[in-house]
Amino acid sequence: MVTYDKTEIFYISIGFWLFLGVICYSSGSYNILTVKTGGSVTIPCYYDRKYKHQKKYWHSEIDMSNTYTNTTEENLSVIDHPDQSLFTVTIRNLQSTKHDGHYYCAMKIEGKTIVTYGLYLQVQSEPDVSVVSSSVSGHEGGDISVQCFYSSGYKDKLKQWCRYKDKSCYTVGRINTSQNSSVQISDDGRRSFTVLMTGLRLTDSGWYYCSAGEALNPVHFTVIKAEPDKEKDANNELLTVWLLVSAVLLLLLILISVLILFTWRWRRRPEQDKQQIREIKGCRTTDMIYSKPEDPPIYSTINDENPNDANRDIIYYSTIDDVPVSEAVKPPAGGAIYSIIYSTVAPH
Numbered sequence: 001m002v003t004y005d006k007t008e009i010f011y012i013s014i015g016f017w018l019f020l021g022v023i024c025y026s027s028g029s030y031n032i033l034t035v036k037t038g039g040s041v042t043i044p045c046y047y048d049r050k051y052k053h054q055k056k057y058w059h060s061e062i063d064m065s066n067t068y069t070n071t072t073e074e075n076l077s078v079i080d081h082p083d084q085s086l087f088t089v090t091i092r093n094l095q096s097t098k099h100d101g102h103y104y105c106a107m108k109i110e111g112k113t114i115v116t117y118g119l120y121l122q123v124q125s126e127p128d129v130s131v132v133s134s135s136v137s138g139h140e141g142g143d144i145s146v147q148c149f150y151s152s153g154y155k156d157k158l159k160q161w162c163r164y165k166d167k168s169c170y171t172v173g174r175i176n177t178s179q180n181s182s183v184q185i186s187d188d189g190r191r192s193f194t195v196l197m198t199g200l201r202l203t204d205s206g207w208y209y210c211s212a213g214e215a216l217n218p219v220h221f222t223v224i225k226a227e228p229d230k231e232k233d234a235n236n237e238l239l240t241v242w243l244l245v246s247a248v249l250l251l252l253l254i255l256i257s258v259l260i261l262f263t264w265r266w267r268r269r270p271e272q273d274k275q276q277i278r279e280i281k282g283c284r285t286t287d288m289i290y291s292k293p294e295d296p297p298i299y300s301t302i303n304d305e306n307p308n309d310a311n312r313d314i315i316y317y318s319t320i321d322d323v324p325v326s327e328a329v330k331p332p333a334g335g336a337i338y339s340i341i342y343s344t345v346a347p348h
């Protein structure tokens with residue numbers, strides 16, 4: 001009996017389909033997806049953006065079944081994500097006897113079958129390659145680390161971290177810097193290697209896989225958009241509120257001060273005006289000025305409302321009297337009625 005290993009079976013299978021002229025396989029690489037018994041797995045099927053609206057399906061060679069996009073069954077979901085140019089296939093309750101076999105991501109275009117991705121699914125109690133979590137996330141500008149475990153048989157195989165979308169791979173021991181993100185892979189040489197991606201960009205989101213030899217396991221990567229620093233914002237808000245409250249308080253303080261000053265001045269006014277009492281009786285103005293010799297001279301100006309009126313006939317007169325000292329208008333203590341008053345009366 002001729003025995004074939006998995007790789008040969010895969011190519012024989014592809015050859016059979018090619019012989020029938022229905023398959024146009026665009027990838028050609030061979031992968032074994034190793035998953036744990038009873039577990040579940042999600043496989044990304046990337047396609048060209050131009051096939052966004054095409055009908056796509058997941059083909060199982062075990063029962064030759066096609067499951068079209070947007071199908072959800074108990075143990076199988078095939079969901080299209082046109083915005084990401086991919087559809088995902090999730091298989092649950094994995095059993096070696098039921099699920100081990102070849103699968104393809106495919107679509108029919110003008111009667112021709114196009115296979116975009118093919119793999120051999122192998123359910124194992126101890127998967128050859130596994131990850132702790134098949135979905136990880138990090139923040140823009142931050143970093144992410146993923147630990148990939150491998151079985152002892154894969155110790156000396158090539159370890160890689162690859163991106164499904166463009167099939168680019170990073171290899172253990174090498175540091176690739178792509179723009180601001182960098183990927184570093186370190187291998188403990190026994191059972192796991194760690195992938196560290198730093199300086200994450202939003203475009204780093206997507207599906208990756210870690211592999212040892214031909215065994216692999218997919219990992220979904222989400223890079224969360226960096227948000228403006230919330231704490232800083234809250235602090236700024238607090239500062240603004242504080243400043244506003246301070247400003248209002250200051251304004252209030254000024255207002256109160258002005259009010260107090262005015263009240264105080266109002267109360268003081270009669271006292272101050274004792275120095276100069278003006279009496280208006282009809283058109284006669286009597287200015288009674290008490291002053292001491294050392295006081296500065298007092299100038300009194302009479303304003304004419306309309307000095308340019310040609311018809312005006314106003315007589316200005318000023319009488320400077322020695323006012324008799326009566327009880328009612330007693331000069332302040334120590335003061336005296338000072339008789340030298342300069343009174344200027346002139347139209348201007």
Ligand SMILES: *[C@@H]1O[C@H](CO)[C@@H](O)[C@H](O)[C@H]1NC(C)=O
Nearest residue numbers: 073074075092093094095098
């Ligand atoms: C889903 O998997 C479980 C466990 O293997 C099985 O019992 C059940 O019948 C499956 N459902 C379908 C619809 O195949």
Ligand SMILES: *[C@@H]1O[C@H](CO)[C@@H](O)[C@H](O)[C@H]1NC(C)=O
Nearest residue numbers: 055069070079080081082083
């Ligand atoms: C499948 O569902 C996705 C949303 O999950 C939707 O965008 C897409 O148009 C659907 N495709 C089909 C063929 O119904």
Ligand SMILES: *[C@@H]1O[C@H](CO)[C@@H](O)[C@H](O)[C@H]1NC(C)=O
Nearest residue numbers: 168169170171174175176178
């Ligand atoms: C990483 O660098 C190596 C050469 O050092 C190159 O062969 C490989 O394609 C690079 N990988 C990516 C993803 O840029």
Ligand SMILES: *[C@@H]1O[C@H](CO)[C@@H](O)[C@H](O)[C@H]1NC(C)=O
Nearest residue numbers: 141179180181199200201202
């Ligand atoms: C990469 O870093 C430079 C400065 O070091 C910055 O100007 C540029 O915007 C960054 N690019 C991305 C894609 O983050």
